[in-house]
Amino acid sequence: MRVKMMQPLKKTVRYVPEESKDKVISDEDVLGTLLKVFQALFINDFNKQSDILTMLPETVKSKYHDLLSVQHPRVKLLEYRHQQQNIFKPEEILYKTLGFSVARATSSLISAGKGVFVTRGLVPKGAVVAMYPGTVYQKYEPIFFQSIGNPFIFRCLDGVLVDGNDKGISKVVYRSCNGRDRLGPLKMSDSTWLTSEICNPLAVGQYVNNCSNDRAANVCYQEFDVPAVFPIELKQYLPNIAYSCDKQSPLRCVILVALRDIKQGEELFSNYYTIVS
Numbered sequence: 001m002r003v004k005m006m007q008p009l010k011k012t013v014r015y016v017p018e019e020s021k022d023k024v025i026s027d028e029d030v031l032g033t034l035l036k037v038f039q040a041l042f043i044n045d046f047n048k049q050s051d052i053l054t055m056l057p058e059t060v061k062s063k064y065h066d067l068l069s070v071q072h073p074r075v076k077l078l079e080y081r082h083q084q085q086n087i088f089k090p091e092e093i094l095y096k097t098l099g100f101s102v103a104r105a106t107s108s109l110i111s112a113g114k115g116v117f118v119t120r121g122l123v124p125k126g127a128v129v130a131m132y133p134g135t136v137y138q139k140y141e142p143i144f145f146q147s148i149g150n151p152f153i154f155r156c157l158d159g160v161l162v163d164g165n166d167k168g169i170s171k172v173v174y175r176s177c178n179g180r181d182r183l184g185p186l187k188m189s190d191s192t193w194l195t196s197e198i199c200n201p202l203a204v205g206q207y208v209n210n211c212s213n214d215r216a217a218n219v220c221y222q223e224f225d226v227p228a229v230f231p232i233e234l235k236q237y238l239p240n241i242a243y244s245c246d247k248q249s250p251l252r253c254v255i256l257v258a259l260r261d262i263k264q265g266e267e268l269f270s271n272y273y274t275i276v277s
């Protein structure tokens, strides 16, 4: 599969070498990483999750109870919910969970706007380093107005598009879909990547700049379809939402995988024209 930035939509088919078509890491590894990070964010947010917890089955509640008592042996669940001092910033949770954090900052390239940097720790080769947030459009769904002058549209080979623009009509559409799919207190996706207070610190992948002759790609895109077994209480951290509520197809996410070890202070660079499926 491949990716293409459009300004507006162009239908260019690009060559992807046969040896590059395999996924860099398995779907199981992607799922494992997302669950690890999202579960840590959920536990860190526990004092805000009481409405959601009441809707979950006893087995799930007791799982979180057990996880909390391992991390905070002397604190009871109810007391924990009222404690503010244990709350870490999302990027600290990412660092504690995966050993690195990433964030947006002015690109090291002249006139390239913002980029994404490793702000702390080391990203090991093969790690999920970021997610590409945005509204997911099937190839037959209307995106003409959102695509005008929009460099944040990402295309998969099967024609699925992800609009990661955090401004204008794209932002309005994402917020509207996010409100539509909410089930009471249960959110089916995260919309905080549209603000400066990001809840899922991985959701910065749309700001990764393109590689060049001087700056080789150190990350690549990979598709990930969210499986039916994905825990409902963790969907609030998924930075993608379907434009139409079509229950048939799984939610498409796009993640960025490290192609080599990436050190603290390095900027991430991808190849805008290639994605592996």
Ligand SMILES: C[S@@+](CC[C@H](N)C(=O)[O-])C[C@H]1O[C@@H](n2cnc3c(N)ncnc32)[C@H](O)[C@@H]1O
Residues within 6 Å of the ligand: 107, 109, 110, 111, 112, 113, 114, 115, 151, 152, 206, 207, 208, 209, 210, 211, 212
């Ligand atoms: C998806 S956006 C990436 C985020 C962008 N840097 C920003 O701050 O909004 C793609 C745009 O970033 C800029 N860009 C990406 N890679 C670049 C590069 N290697 N050199 C110069 N500009 C680049 C181009 O303006 C491109 O249209």
